Amino acid sequence: MSTASARALEHPECGEIRLEGVLHALSDPMRLRIVRFLWQLEEDEEAPCSAIELAVTKSTTTHHFRVLREAGVINQAYRGTAKMNALRRRDLDTLFPGLLGAILAADALQCERDG
Amino acid sequence: MSTASARALEHPECGEIRLEGVLHALSDPMRLRIVRFLWQLEEDEEAPCSAIELAVTKSTTTHHFRVLREAGVINQAYRGTAKMNALRRRDLDTLFPGLLGAILAADALQCERDG
DNA sequence: CAACTAATACGATAGTCTACGTACTACGAC
């Protein structure tokens, strides 16, 4: 069997993405931070899990990335030894126009206030 | 002691409302439904808990309304034997401009798709 | 006061969530 297919990752199709799931995925500070990081990258730009500093262990990090992927918020793919992550901007903006932007704008405002 | 003050309800001040908390409150289908209902009322219009049909017991309903109130999403006040609920539109729109609208627009789209 | 209604409080339960540590796998470089 091919090594690539053995490491395939399950992603929800657009039709399977639920608003409640997206909101739940984004309702955790750590995951919101991950999304904030990915958001400020260029469209379609990817980052490995290790690019974001989170004050938790690797297994916890894996967990949060998985929650985001299963909610349909991010896309994950193996690239050699790394696992690259990217926001599913186009999918989300098609399903829920303006939603991600509004949430991240709100997040930016809150971060400012928190100083 | 006065009967009115004995039935006072705790609400977070604007400065205490957290984006994560709001998103979490809205990440439950039942609570999203409550907010959808309140959203289509006039500005500042109130509705009793019983105005919204939820397929759960009263105590569960109480729980969900409380989660919304504690997250800062709704305002609750006693009016005689009823407890009236209203969206905190102005507060939320000041804190997070456009957020509530974007989420409810997304919800409306999803409801349409679900048929 | 008694009866009725709207909603809360309490206590229980089953399930989920976050976090951890340890052991493991996949890949690339040597």
Add this chain to the structure above:
DNA sequence: GTCGTAGTACGTAGACTATCGTATTAGTTG
């Protein structure tokens, strides 16, 4: 093949969640 790096799997502990049923409180109406 061996080593290092990146990330997964698994099991677990502790906190929180959703739900229920029952008992209770506050207010209205008779």
